[in-house]
Amino acid sequence: AQSVAQPEDQVNVAEGNPLTVKCTYSVSGNPYLFWYVQYPNRGLQFLLKYITGDNLVKGSYGFEAEFNKSQTSFHLKKPSALVSDSALYFCALNTGGFKTIFGAGTRLFVKA
Amino acid sequence: NAGVTQTPKFRVLKTGQSMTLLCAQDMNHEYMYWYRQDPGMGLRLIHYSVGEGTTAKGEVPDGYNVSRLKKQNFLLGLESAAPSQTSVYFCASSLSDISTDTQYFGPGTRLTVL
Numbered sequence: 471a472q473s474v475a476q477p478e479d480q481v482n483v484a485e486g487n488p489l490t491v492k493c494t495y496s497v498s499g500n501p502y503l504f505w506y507v508q509y510p511n512r513g514l515q516f517l518l519k520y521i522t523g524d525n526l527v528k529g530s531y532g533f534e535a536e537f538n539k540s541q542t543s544f545h546l547k548k549p550s551a552l553v554s555d556s557a558l559y560f561c562a563l564n565t566g567g568f569k570t571i572f573g574a575g576t577r578l579f580v581k582a
Numbered sequence: 583n584a585g586v587t588q589t590p591k592f593r594v595l596k597t598g599q600s601m602t603l604l605c606a607q608d609m610n611h612e613y614m615y616w617y618r619q620d621p622g623m624g625l626r627l628i629h630y631s632v633g634e635g636t637t638a639k640g641e642v643p644d645g646y647n648v649s650r651l652k653k654q655n656f657l658l659g660l661e662s663a664a665p666s667q668t669s670v671y672f673c674a675s676s677l678s679d680i681s682t683d684t685q686y687f688g689p690g691t692r693l694t695v696l
């Protein structure tokens with residue numbers, strides 16, 4: 471069965487410190503993986519995606535994610551967190567077709 | 583370029599009432615989607631459309647109907663609202679197949695059914 475998991479409901483990090491938001495997936499075919507961010511009372515905004523190629527994907531606002539096939543993970547990272555990064559982050563999986571499986575979301579709090 | 587817009591932003595219904603949510607996009611996207619977002623569950627696909635005049639069921643279609651009479655608009659209808667339909671509804675669009683393409687989301691409609 472295809473699934474995506476975000477094992478942490480919440481991540482707390484101090485401003486200026488590196489941050490990681492975790493995502494693992496389960497799929498039988500090739501995974502197409504996405505990260506979206508949701509700010510309060512807003513729709514989801516695209517951050518980055520992995521389709522094929524380089525395992526390190528760079529995206530918007532200084533975020534990057536590393537695709538690890540052996541560990542079936544696609545963790546979101548940023549070298550230096552900002553207070554304005556505080557939001558709800560969703561990992562999403564698609565294996566072809568019109569169904570995208572979204573994780574439950576991880577709330578990131580960046581403390582000044 | 584407004585992107586994806588949704589109307590209304592908030593709505594309160596009584597059980598059994600009907601309503602229509604409107605989604606509009608000005609990016610000339612072929613594909614449009616309706617999702618619902620519930621706490622701790624991520625987003626779930628209700629219905630989608632691959633072009634003007636076409637619609638298809640998603641993961642949780644029961645209790646909803648949709649129409650895509652114009653390419654830029656995608657309507658979601660609730661014929662007889664139930665408390666279980668209390669949720670935040672998001673419309674999205676993409677230029678092509680969402681398996682590899684980016685989805686663009688509207689700001690959402692918060693619906694409460696009493």
